Amino acid sequence: MNADLHIHTSVSDGCLTPSEAVAMAKDINLKAIAITDHDTMDGVKEAMEEGEKLDIEVIPGVELSTDYNNFEIHILGYYVDDEDETFQLLLKRLRDFRCKRVKNIIKKLNGLGCNVDIDEVMMIAGEGAVGRPHIARLLTEKGYVRNVQDAFDKFIGSNAPAYVERYRLLPQEVIKMVLRAGGVPVLAHPGIIKKDDMIPELINAGLKGIEVYHPEHSEEETRKYQTMAFKSRLLITGGSDCHGIDRLTGSEMGSATITMFHVEKMKKVAEEIKNVLN
Secondary structure (H helix, E strand, O other): OEEEEEEOOOOOOOOOOHHHHHHHHHHOOOOEEEEOOEOOOOOHHHHHHHHHHHOOEEEEEEEEEEEEOOEEEEEEEEOOOOOOHHHHHHHHHHHHHHHHHHHHHHHHHHHOOOOOOHHHHHHHHOOOOOOHHHHHHHHHHOOOOOOHHHHHHHHHOOOOOOOOOOOOOOHHHHHHHHHHOOOEEEEOOHHHHOOHHHHHHHHHHOOOEEEEEOOOOOHHHHHHHHHHHHHHOOEEEEOOOEOOOOOOOOOOOOOOOEEHHHHHHHHHHHHHHHHHHO
């Protein structure tokens, strides 16, 4: 019985509702999952309630985008206190900027001949934290691109003509914010980032773990980060980065997991962090 600790729902840019994500976890015999939506924890409560019904442990989480020397670095925060006012204000600020960013991207797309508007994007996003994947889905539906990845490559990815800069936060800042909210900060998919030289600096800032297991990590990368975690006494985590049916990554829930042994280790670290705060 394993755990998938990197799952997105319709509350951000996934296609499954939090309840549907838990039900899928049950169907594929997972013991635990973490809901790690972008810049929001609004789906955690629903998922946890469904988890109690289906006997699936749901770990509260969030994924935050940061900037390190013009590289986008993602930090996962687990067991964050979702009632921490300072942390929730940060998430709201990030979501507000997301909306502003989407509007500016749409302006650029209109100038490039793509007839899209904010209302159409918001219809796709629903109540979720709006972002570029929702724009990509709309461009696909309207036939401007072949698929979501094509939308990023041609229009809205980094260095593409409709790209707009994201809100810039340093990973060190986010790590400290997660810690202050009682959470466990973990570096997401380092094999995608390929900036291993920054990891010691993040450890000094309080990083507690590395996402060793991820669908886009090669076997060699998985071994490398596993060794790094052991040597640096970091937690080992892993997850599929599942976005549901219409997924950008192509990964399916359960395609990358960790054992419950590692979940229990992370839980103990979360308790230690909260004890220090109290």
